[in-house]
Amino acid sequence: MIVVRTVADLRAALRERRGGSIGLVPTMGALHEGHLTLVRAARADNDTVVMSIFVNPAQFTEQADLAAYPRTEERDVALAEEAGVDVVFAPDGGEMYPDGFSTTVSVTGSVAETLEGAQRGRAHFDGVATVVTKLLLAALPDAAYFGAKDAQQVAVLRRLTADLNVPVELVVCPTSRDDDGLARSSRNARLSPDERARALAIPRALQAVTDAAASGIRDSRALRDRALDVLAQGMIALEYVAFVDPETFEPVPQVDRPTLVAIAARVGATRLIDNTVIDAGGS
Ligand code: AMP
Numbered sequence: 001m002i003v004v005r006t007v008a009d010l011r012a013a014l015r016e017r018r019g020g021s022i023g024l025v026p027t028m029g030a031l032h033e034g035h036l037t038l039v040r041a042a043r044a045d046n047d048t049v050v051m052s053i054f055v056n057p058a059q060f061t062e063q064a065d066l067a068a069y070p071r072t073e074e075r076d077v078a079l080a081e082e083a084g085v086d087v088v089f090a091p092d093g094g095e096m097y098p099d100g101f102s103t104t105v106s107v108t109g110s111v112a113e114t115l116e117g118a119q120r121g122r123a124h125f126d127g128v129a130t131v132v133t134k135l136l137l138a139a140l141p142d143a144a145y146f147g148a149k150d151a152q153q154v155a156v157l158r159r160l161t162a163d164l165n166v167p168v169e170l171v172v173c174p175t176s177r178d179d180d181g182l183a184r185s186s187r188n189a190r191l192s193p194d195e196r197a198r199a200l201a202i203p204r205a206l207q208a209v210t211d212a213a214a215s216g217i218r219d220s221r222a223l224r225d226r227a228l229d230v231l232a233q234g235m236i237a238l239e240y241v242a243f244v245d246p247e248t249f250e251p252v253p254q255v256d257r258p259t260l261v262a263i264a265a266r267v268g269a270t271r272l273i274d275n276t277v278i279d280a281g282g283s
Pocket residue numbers: 026027028029034035037038145146147148149150173174175176177183184185186
């Protein structure tokens with residue numbers, strides 16, 4: 001495995017590998033099992049696996065969150081190698097945003113402006129869209145791998161790649177969870193034991209909604225109330241519980257088709273998101 005820090009070196013490393021397929025796994029580092037499930041999927045599908053590690057300042061709308069974001073590059077590089085990554089692309093801020101940088105890729109509409117886009121501000125998905133566009137153009141992969149945990153990010157990137165005719169397949173991998181059900185996240189490391197216990201209200205609320213839908217409840221408001229009952233037990237600062245179309249992020253009032261249930265909440269100082277898809281059969 002090699003580690004490269006510039007787009008020029010990444011392109012040089014990939015030049016001789018273009019005969020085979022290339023899979024890209026974009027990350028912000030602080031790797032955990034969730035990231036490694038993406039690597040394994042990329043490894044199974046491709047001749048070459050590239051992982052990018054870049055804490056993208058443009059997608060952070062809170063300076064404190066950016067400052068506190070864990071940076072563990074040495075460990076990440078070892079984990080990437082163990083998981084079968086061929087090339088790590090770990091640029092610095094100046095490589096990605098050199099002086100004079102003036103371009104923003106911006107997706108509009110519900111898909112980017114609701115929920116995470118509303119809570120974190122427009123700059124969040126603009127930052128994601130811009131950096132992912134740069135990573136796709138730098139690596140020119142056949143496929144790029146993303147986690148279902150960031151469902152709105154996936155929807156924004158689907159819109160982006162369709163709208164701009166980007167020739168890449170987006171592969172979405174299921175959310176990886178700890179044994180207690182909490183979705184794995186680099187931010188979980190910041191939770192105290194008490195906060196972690198309270199955070200479990202989030203996956204439990206999603207399960208309660210799934211069960212209620214399976215029992216035949218279709219009205220999103222009634223399903224939302226089930227979630228709120230469970231979330232109240234966690235004493236967490238809820239930002240939203242939403243029932244939306246997984247592609248457009250338009251609200252779904254009646255669950256008569258696959259519906260994304262998305263939750264965002266703060267537990268102490270840590271902001272967590274999670275989601276699940278329920279369908280008319282409730283599964
Ligand atoms: P991040 O480093 O948080 O930007 O995440 C990099 C990629 O890993 C994104 O596509 C995330 O959706 C994905 N990811 C993060 N956590 C998980 C998880 N628990 N399960 C599956 N994928 C994840």
